[in-house]
Amino acid sequence: MAYYRRVGDVPPKRHTQHRDEQGALYFEELMGEEGFSSDSSLLYHRGLPSAIVDSAVWEIPDAATTPNHPLKPRHLKLHGLFPKESWGETDVVTGRRLVLGNADVRLSYAVSTVPSPLYRNATGDEAVYVESGQAVVETVFGALQAKQGDYVVLPTSTTHRWIPEGDEPLRAYIIEATGHIHPPKRYLSRFGQFLEHAPYCERDLHGPGEPLTATGTDVEVLVKHRTSRGLAGTRMVYAEHPFDVVGWDGCLYPFTFSVHDFEPITGRVHQPPPVHQVFEGHNFVVCNFVPRKVDYHPLSIPVPYYHSNVDSDEIMFYCGGDYEARKGSGIGQGSISVHPGGHSHGPQPGAYERSIGVEAFDELAVMVDTFRPLELGEGGVACEDPAYAWTWAGRRAGGTP
Known part of the structure; x- marks a missing residue:
């Protein structure tokens, strides 16, 4: 600096x-x-x-870690650790x-x-x-x-x-x-x-x-x-x-x-995560998702499109506001979502449609994207919500509705 x-x-x-x-x-x-x-x-x-x-x-x-294997998205509830x-x-x-x-x-x-x-x-x-x-x-x-x-x-x-x-x-x-x-x-x-x-x-x-x-x-x-x-x-x-x-x-x-001093960058259609970047390190970036006006194209869909992290793991820490794309998943304040490379992810069921016509998001989150796979520490293992991976399908593990 x-x-x-x-x-x-x-x-x-x-x-x-x-x-x-x-x-x-x-x-x-x-x-x-x-x-x-x-x-x-x-x-x-x-x-x-x-x-x-x-x-x-x-x-x-x-400092020991455990691989994310079998590969799946995860929800970690940090407030339960202390x-x-x-x-x-x-x-x-x-x-x-x-x-x-x-x-x-x-x-x-x-x-x-x-x-x-x-x-x-x-x-x-x-x-x-x-x-x-x-x-x-x-x-x-x-x-x-x-x-x-x-x-x-x-x-x-x-x-x-x-x-x-x-x-x-x-x-x-x-x-x-x-x-x-x-x-x-x-x-x-x-x-x-x-x-x-x-x-x-x-x-x-x-x-x-x-x-x-x-x-x-x-x-x-x-x-x-x-x-x-x-x-x-x-x-x-x-x-x-x-x-x-x-x-x-x-x-x-x-x-x-x-x-709160981070000034969001917005556009007529949904902007990619790099516009939210605040810091970077070797093989990772840090991004801020802050309260902001959202996409203003007349046919825009404000929540993120579904996407595959081909080269990175995406880690979102939810620390304020109301995160529209995750409604119905169980995620709340103090949650972390782990969306690993190799898994396509995006809004929870219904969020895609509900966002149409929305003019602003009141959300606060810190995202870390890494370019090498992350493993779970003992704290992550201790606070995982095991049902999260199946919430897009509306089923439990093994296919039970």
Whole structure:
């Protein structure tokens, strides 16, 4: 993201001496992507950012997956994963449950009312969608305010923690990449500025406004990372608090973006899913379906046509409004529909006809399309509605009406 930001106290020239009022040097840290060849930021610490005093194994949440075999569409009810009595016992980091995943992206869900530990995901960027509730997300760059409808985009290896606020539990839908998450290239100029046809722009991205400058010693940070055998976790104990940053500048930092600031693109006839795209990663895209006026051709059919995902799995998370195409399927708030490559899908029976003449849709959904098959995580297996696959035919498994 080539959008420059400067926060706190930084020197006039990079890689030069920067001292406090007593003359002590601050320690400059470059945080950058793709081996010094992509976006980066420079952070200025009071203490050594590399000084650790302990390292031990952390058992990460269950990351095992099960193939979608035999192949079928699925309906996952995420709100059933966290009963109310568990909200004060789990946090958004250690309590998240894997719903779907492959080698490129993992989709998890968490509900919590308690702060998380300090955490760093060294496997890839995270885009966390806040379904409901609100939180302060403290990061090494500063704090972010997150509320319902916000994406919180956290670059790889950003040390942070989640602190829920208010009376409502924080419900978080976590999109975790193996790599980076960024705006689609077609929205950007060759220099990185958002173009006029993009459905959002730099004004809609909200980064930290000031550093936290926290103090402390022997501070534990949970780190998720990769090994030759897959994902692993480590508890690192830092000699000084990682949030001892007095200032930073650059083009790499966490930010929030509200789904309510996404401006929908519509047309006379039904527009294909790429018009809804908000982010992309390696082998996957993220799309927003927001309240909007729909097709205005006099003979238009506003709900989607039936379609086969030849090259991708389509994952829709329903998080607001009334999704017309899925009426009669059992899908509601907090549902995920899994429509895999190799299966033709579309509106539920009756929705095709009912949509004729409709002028607007009041719906809110986050879609992830992947270009490699997704498998079910333990959370996905635990909350599946087994009747969904047969709802188009109006029958149960095995053909019983």
